[in-house]
Amino acid sequence: MQTVIDVPVRPLGERTVPPALRWIIVPLALTAALWMGTSPARAAEAESVGLVDPTTGLWYLRSADGSTTSFFYGNPGDSPFVGDWDCDGVETPGLYRRSNGSVYLRNSNTQGIADISFFFGNPGDIPVAGDFDGDGCDTVSIYRPSEQRFYIINSIGADGGGLGVADFSFSFGNPGDVPFVGDFDGDGGDTVGLHRRSNGTLYFNNQLVEGAAASQMAYGIANDVMFMGDWNGDEVDTVGIFRPVEGRFYLRDSNTSGVADVTFAYGAKRMLPLSGAFGPLPGGGTAPKRDYFFVSSFTTRHACCQNRVHNIQLMARVVDGTVIPPGGTFSVNAITGARTEAKGYKLAPAIIGGEYVDVYGGGVSQFGTTVYNAFLFGGYDEIEHKPHSVYISRYPACHEATLGTPKPDVIFVNDTDSLLTVETSYTATSITVAIYGNNEGRRVRVTTNRTIDPTVGGSVSCTRTITFADGSTESETWFWTYKPS
Numbered sequence: 001m002q003t004v005i006d007v008p009v010r011p012l013g014e015r016t017v018p019p020a021l022r023w024i025i026v027p028l029a030l031t032a033a034l035w036m037g038t039s040p041a042r043a044a045e046a047e048s049v050g051l052v053d054p055t056t057g058l059w060y061l062r063s064a065d066g067s068t069t070s071f072f073y074g075n076p077g078d079s080p081f082v083g084d085w086d087c088d089g090v091e092t093p094g095l096y097r098r099s100n101g102s103v104y105l106r107n108s109n110t111q112g113i114a115d116i117s118f119f120f121g122n123p124g125d126i127p128v129a130g131d132f133d134g135d136g137c138d139t140v141s142i143y144r145p146s147e148q149r150f151y152i153i154n155s156i157g158a159d160g161g162g163l164g165v166a167d168f169s170f171s172f173g174n175p176g177d178v179p180f181v182g183d184f185d186g187d188g189g190d191t192v193g194l195h196r197r198s199n200g201t202l203y204f205n206n207q208l209v210e211g212a213a214a215s216q217m218a219y220g221i222a223n224d225v226m227f228m229g230d231w232n233g234d235e236v237d238t239v240g241i242f243r244p245v246e247g248r249f250y251l252r253d254s255n256t257s258g259v260a261d262v263t264f265a266y267g268a269k270r271m272l273p274l275s276g277a278f279g280p281l282p283g284g285g286t287a288p289k290r291d292y293f294f295v296s297s298f299t300t301r302h303a304c305c306q307n308r309v310h311n312i313q314l315m316a317r318v319v320d321g322t323v324i325p326p327g328g329t330f331s332v333n334a335i336t337g338a339r340t341e342a343k344g345y346k347l348a349p350a351i352i353g354g355e356y357v358d359v360y361g362g363g364v365s366q367f368g369t370t371v372y373n374a375f376l377f378g379g380y381d382e383i384e385h386k387p388h389s390v391y392i393s394r395y396p397a398c399h400e401a402t403l404g405t406p407k408p409d410v411i412f413v414n415d416t417d418s419l420l421t422v423e424t425s426y427t428a429t430s431i432t433v434a435i436y437g438n439n440e441g442r443r444v445r446v447t448t449n450r451t452i453d454p455t456v457g458g459s460v461s462c463t464r465t466i467t468f469a470d471g472s473t474e475s476e477t478w479f480w481t482y483k484p485s
């Protein structure tokens with residue numbers, strides 16, 4: 001039965017190269033391998049998975065037998081990948097550092113400096129590593145999202161030099177597609193595929209030429225990270241999923257829809273998955289901590305359908321997914337900057353000098369109060385917040401926060417040993433901020449001394465008491481005086 005296959009190639013306008021001629025740009029080595037049916041000998045070791053924590057540069061590799069090793073390689077923010085750079089059948093780390101445009105390759109799965117480095121591509125390019133000519137050696141090629149074009153390079157750049165010119169290039173995909181590499185038909189040569197997150201579809205291309213996808217499949221759920229590997233050692237690469245919200249891998253042995261053949265918990269949110277035949281791992285290091293747990297959340301309510309709600313939700317989307325490393329500082333103003341018309345904020349009332357005035361981004365203090373309380377109840381160390389000048393009944397008295405630029409701000413420190421992430425959600429009439437991380441078992445109680453007549457104003461105080469896992473406690477009290485409204 002023939003399935004109709006979508007063409008994921010963006011229409012390119014007028015085509016100047018007839019389809020038949022496009023085959024000519026396939027390099028001779030690859031065409032020879034395809035025509036002769038040769039499949040260069042390659043270790044048929046089943047591949048396993050690894051994870052990189054991009055905020056620390058810590059790598060975790062897990063061999064197929066379950067043994068693990070971890071080591072630091074690279075800096076926070078580097079883009080990790082793996083490949084067999086020296087053709088010995090063992091895949092080892094590579095990374096791309098956007099800040100200086102360099103690729104760094106290492107030939108062993110241990111901590112140490114790069115064996116080879118070279119300049120790479122243009123800013124915004126995505127490295128894709130694979131054996132594109134089937135010679136048993138992996139090289140680093142480019143996917144350029146701005147052009148939706150792959151640039152295939154079958155040699156490693158000279159150490160300290162440049163990447164070298166591409167052997168050939170071709171268009172594939174739409175804006176926003178995420179590339180992956182694998183040998184999807186088991187012919188010994190790697191080709192490329194794309195994950196289109198907007199419709200949850202994977203597109204596979206078995207030839208390194210422009211054209212329709214050879215096959216496609218819908219797979220996974222929103223926010224799944226897709227990658228490819230040979231999980232069963234049959235030399236065909238198939239789909240793997242890392243599901244960040246669960247810290248769990250789902251591996252499937254065929255590129256067809258269906259349930260995972262293997263699944264296991266490994267890793268934590270925000271880590272990046274990768275696959276490879278890592279060989280015998282030296283052991284040592286730590287396993288990735290599943291250190292992302294629900295810590296706290298706070299919800300406030302509002303009337304629907306006003307400009308201020310648009311502003312609150314826009315700010316929530318900007319802040320959503322913020323990652324604060326251990327010791328790092330969360331600041332609303334540092335994340336969002338000024339709320340301007342150019343950024344999409346609308347005119348809505350804000351209290352300025354005791355008067356309600358329409359400003360761009362008016363109403364976002366509701367988000368300020370919500371995120372402030374999420375951190376407050378998470379037990380994190382507060383640096384800065386300022387309540388409203390007048391009491392607003394939809395917020396808690398005392399433990400609420402207004403926003404303005406450059407001040408007031410809502411600032412907390414992540415005074416734990418684990419990353420935290422700030423996740424937002426909303427309905428037409430409510431805004432919620434949740435924090436995921438590991439607050440080391442802190443329990444939080446907030447009490448308010450409240451004798452407020454909203455129209456008259458008055459003084460309030462509130463006390464947060466944190467009980468730590470060892471039973472010790474810490475209290476902090478804030479005082480505030482509301483003006484008559």
Ligand SMILES: [Ca+2]
Nearest residue numbers: 084085086090
């Ligand atoms: Ca190697």
Ligand SMILES: [Ca+2]
Nearest residue numbers: 131132133137
């Ligand atoms: Ca190669």
Ligand SMILES: [Ca+2]
Nearest residue numbers: 183185187189
């Ligand atoms: Ca192939």
Ligand SMILES: [Ca+2]
Nearest residue numbers: 230231232236
């Ligand atoms: Ca396989």
